[in-house]
Amino acid sequence: MRLSRVSRRRGARGPWVLREVDLEVTAGSLVRVTGANGAGKTTLLRLLAGVDAPDAGRIVDRPRPTGFVPEHFPAELPLTALGYLGHLGRVHGLRGAVARERAERWLERLGAAGYGRTPLAELSKGTARKVAVAQALLADPALLVLDEAWSGLDREARALLDSVAAERVAAGATVVFVDHAPRGLGSAVDRVLRIADTRVAEEEGPAPADGVGQPPVTVIAEGPPGAAPPPLPAGVRWVPAPRGRVRITAPPAVSDAVLRSLLTAGARWHVHAVSPPAGREGPG
Template sequence: MNLRGVGRRYGFRGPWVVRGVDLDLAARTLVRVEGANGSGKSTLLRLLAGIDRPTEGRLTGRPRTASVPERFPVSLPFTAGGYLVHLGRIHVLRRTVAEARAAEWLERFGAAGHSRTPMSELSKGTSQKVAVAQALLAGPELLVLDQICVTQEPPAARTVAAAKGTSRAHLAALLAAVVFAGVLGTAGTLAVTVISEPRNTDHTVEGSLLAARVAGLVAAAVCLLLGAAVGAPCGRPLLRGRGWPLIATLLVVLPALVGNGSPAKYAITGLVTGSRTGVVQVPGLPLAAAALMAAAAGAVACAVATRRS
């Protein structure tokens, strides 16, 4: 979608709310609009969604669009599920399809328990979840959100992002976990090397402090990469049932870290052996194996998540 010199004002002599907007929006991208209160963000979003028309300029190439306003009326004579089915019928969906999609989106946003709740009794956060669900029912190519994540819990906000691309959201969560674990592992390794002597356990051989630090950092990287390889297929949206991600992780993580053939076991064993002999070997081979396992698990998990979305 392309905007060229787009402007909007209300009334013939009213002040310009937005003016001179030139913007190119590529397909399959996520765009965030930021600005101070009263700067015209909502007006621009209304123009993008086709709810309002520009006073000047051209807007071309708008795809099939759905929007979620900042304020969503809840005083409607429907239950949450009934409202979504009704909107699905307006989108010319068969009733069975509309009912299935309504149930699916309420489940993904954690609001399945409110399917039979009247709209007037929903909390602000839950009503916003319903508003997003109704926008996604017909599979829009462009989804316009106006401050929708401000009052949402992190899982619901993550699901909104996943609607743009499940694999991207899953990969982003995985990378965030790896980065956070990497920071903790690095801090812990450096702290240990600072408070420890560069000698073996018998204090008879002096080792290289630099080699010990590098080996410790690499061993920490091996462990966190294996953790990512375990976590990638053991979380949402692959395992959606309550409690199953934790159970699956507990069943897999122990063999992955200490089982025969585990890169983490080889890396940690090398560190223990080095502490006894005073000669530390950097576990390069285990690092390569762990990186391959993490990459493979992440790719498979993202692919499966996309198929299930």
């Protein structure tokens, strides 16, 4: 996806929020957007997701389908959680039965299965946020845009969203997110974009994140002779280990996605050891 001299202002005659942004976002990348309050982070994310159009410039080659979790959820809609998700599924081109099955599956994964028939206006902030996350994931998006999507989620749902974001990147999708407390996911980013004074610039090196200093997770695995590991999330490294195995080192936030990728790979992989301390091979 490419942005060429993209500008956006607040209102028809309001001040410019973003000016002449030139940016290329590659497939299979995890991108964090940072900046002060009011700098234009939400504006950039809405442009990337296609929710808003630029006032000047062009955006081309946006991946499809696109999933977007907005900062504020439209809870005033006169729909139940499942009704809303089914409608959004059909907007994404899913058949009714498929949309409902995926909606129910995501609500269950997010710990909100009991709220499918609850009107949106009656949901708590945390449950409404889970519905917002579910709608963005219905169609296996090639572009996933997350605007403070972790806000209001419980610990289990936050961890799941970390893993799902890593899984989408491993599948070749692009994930762009804003989160003031990115925890483990922040250590796996490929790029950090900072917005200041209506401009977007790339930071040198990853932004600091909560959880820095936690040891990486080390996985010792063995696959068919000469086989490389299956697609792994961003931020994961692997090197050959003794006895024909590989040592995979992953940030804690994406370790579940690494294990899932190994265990569900078409070529059979065996996981021999998983340990918090890096650099120590387990038994087996």
